[in-house]
Amino acid sequence: MSNEIDSKTKRDKLAPRREPYWAPLQKGAAVGFRKLENGTGTWIARWRDDEGKQKYRALGEFDKFDDAAKAARAWVESCEQGAKTGVTTVKEVCEDYVKALRAEGRHATAKDAEGRFTRLVYGEPLARLPIDKLRATSVSKWLNEQIEDDEEADEEDVRRSKDSANRNLATLKAALNRALQHRIVATDAGWATVQKFPKVGARRKDAFLSMEQRKALLAACPEDLALFVKAALLTGARPGELATLNAGDFDKQLGALTLTGKTGRRTVAISSAAVAFFIEAGKDKLPAAPMLATAYGQRWNKDSWKKVFKDAVAAAKLPDAVVMYALRHTAISEMILAGMDSFIVAKLAGTSVAMIESNYGHLRHDVVTAKLDRVAML
Numbered sequence: 613m614s615n616e617i618d619s620k621t622k623r624d625k626l627a628p629r630r631e632p633y634w635a636p637l638q639k640g641a642a643v644g645f646r647k648l649e650n651g652t653g654t655w656i657a658r659w660r661d662d663e664g665k666q667k668y669r670a671l672g673e674f675d676k677f678d679d680a681a682k683a684a685r686a687w688v689e690s691c692e693q694g695a696k697t698g699v700t701t702v703k704e705v706c707e708d709y710v711k712a713l714r715a716e717g718r719h720a721t722a723k724d725a726e727g728r729f730t731r732l733v734y735g736e737p738l739a740r741l742p743i744d745k746l747r748a749t750s751v752s753k754w755l756n757e758q759i760e761d762d763e764e765a766d767e768e769d770v771r772r773s774k775d776s777a778n779r780n781l782a783t784l785k786a787a788l789n790r791a792l793q794h795r796i797v798a799t800d801a802g803w804a805t806v807q808k809f810p811k812v813g814a815r816r817k818d819a820f821l822s823m824e825q826r827k828a829l830l831a832a833c834p835e836d837l838a839l840f841v842k843a844a845l846l847t848g849a850r851p852g853e854l855a856t857l858n859a860g861d862f863d864k865q866l867g868a869l870t871l872t873g874k875t876g877r878r879t880v881a882i883s884s885a886a887v888a889f890f891i892e893a894g895k896d897k898l899p900a901a902p903m904l905a906t907a908y909g910q911r912w913n914k915d916s917w918k919k920v921f922k923d924a925v926a927a928a929k930l931p932d933a934v935v936m937y938a939l940r941h942t943a944i945s946e947m948i949l950a951g952m953d954s955f956i957v958a959k960l961a962g963t964s965v966a967m968i969e970s971n972y973g974h975l976r977h978d979v980v981t982a983k984l985d986r987v988a989m990l
Contacts (some may be wrong), residue, residue, distance in 0.1 A: 617645040618677040623653065632656050635681075643684040645672075657684035659691050667691065700796050702746060702788075703729075703739035709787035728783050732758065743791055746802030755781055774809040781808055791915045804816035819938040820945055825930055836907045837920055839893060841939060843904055846886040848943030848961050850874070855912040862890045862897025875962045893938060948972045 615635035616622050623645060625922040626633055630975045632644030640660040647653045667686050674680040675947040713722035734741050738746075740753045759770065788803050821829065826845060830838050843854050853873040861870040863879075867887045868880045882890070894903055902911045910916070917936060925934045940961070947957045949967070958965045959970075 615704070617643075621676070623647065624651070634658070635677075637681060637685060637688065641684070641688040643677075643681050645680070654679040654757055655683070657687050659688045659938070661691070701739065701742050702741050703734055704744055705743050705791045706733055706739075706784070706787045706798065709790050712790065725787070728780050728921060729787075732780055733784065743788070743797045743802070746788075746797075748802060748805045750786070750807045750891050751781075751803045759809075766932060771812050774812040777814065778808040781806065786843060819931055819934045819941070821930070821934065821938060821942045825928070825934075826942070828928040829924060829930060829934075832924040834907065834920065836905065836926075837917065840904050840917065841921075841924075842889060842940035842985040843886075843893070844936070845943055846889055846946065847880075848940050849910075850940060850962070851914070852918070854904055855902075859894040859897035859901050859903050862894050862903065864891060873962060878959075878962055880960045880962075906970065944968070944972060 616626065617633050617635050623633075626645075626647045628647045628649045628651075630646065632646040634642045636642050642658045644658060645653050647980040652673070655674050657669045657671055659667045659669075661667060669684075671680055671683045671687075674683070690925060703775070706725075710722050710726045710729070711902050713719075713725060732754075736754060737751055741750060755777055758780065759773050785803055785806075788797075789800065791797050793801050793981045833841055839850075840854060842885060843849070843857075844851065847869065849857075849869075850873050851872055853871040856872050857869065861872075862868075864872070864887065865883075867884070868879050868881050869886075869890070870877060890903065897903070904912060906916055923937055925932070937961060944957060944961055947960070948954075954968045954972075956967045961968070
């Protein structure tokens with residue numbers, strides 16, 4: 613069938629314009645020629661899918677109409693065989709995976725996957741990447757950004773965030789692998805080599821320090837670190853919260869501290885022994901000055917306490933498992949063993965009642981058992 617673009621002579625007579633001159637190829641498909649101001653032009657293919665949506669593909673430059681038409685037909689054929697005409701993004705792959713799970717009747721798994729994708733994928737740059745352009749470095753970056761590893765995060769927080777990140781990675785990989793199985797992408801090189809965080813599935817058994825061990829540790833610490841360790845034992849605060857504590861955050865009249873950390877700011881009551889400690893620690897300090905500082909007058913941070921604390925642990929002949937977080941664990945354990953209510957302990961520690969019950973509930977059981985043993989039944 614003759615048309616106005618099937619020969620160079622005809623194309624040369626066309627007026628330049630942005631809208632292509634179209635020639636039909638078959639029902640729903642056409643090849644177009646866009647005439648440029650300089651007299652040359654470029655070719656474009658057009659195809660309409662079953663839903664009536666028009667799809668376009670730039671074909672580039674061809675001298676002959678038949679060559680342009682051949683390229684257009686090849687593209688249209690791939691469209692009709694079910695290949696994606698546009699870019700298939702990671703978000704689309706995830707959405708298709710959720711739909712497939714629901715179609716299979718796996719509604720709980722679909723709900724879980726959709727929740728993870730909504731929270732962690734759809735709003736991220738990763739979601740907009742074409743799946744065939746996905747690289748392992750992008751997936752690794754996405755995985756690592758989920759890890760809570762700042763000054764306010766204790767080691768158990770980090771372990772839990774890694775455990776959660778591993779499950780998120782497994783769900784994302786399941787969606788990507790489904791795309792591979794359906795030939796939406798030719799290779800799994802963009803994600804197969806990304807490994808989960810090792811040995812984070814079970815909660816770490818934190819070291820509990822006996823009174824004798826606490827005294828040995830304090831004796832082995834340099835003076836500045838000893839103050840920091842004592843504050844941790846007296847309050848059960850996170851190390852990062854004590855590092856950011858200012859002298860002005862201590863209220864002598866109320867016997868309270870205002871701590872700032874991962875859960876925001878909270879004001880907590882402290883014991884009489886802690887009050888006496890902070891009165892001495894904050895003596896002659898300006899309100900904005902660090903309550904606890906290194907021998908050089910600087911605020912403590914993970915880098916400044918890690919080695920010196922490890923050396924003190926070794927000098928005190930304590931187990932290697934004793935890390936800074938063990939002080940918080942010890943303090944919370946002592947509160948529970950003393951019979952304090954879980955709600956109050958959670959408020960003081962800046963965490964949830966569920967976390968207290970989950971990690972320290974066995975101690976509550978021991979307290980109840982001890983009290984029951986003192987009751988004469990027979």
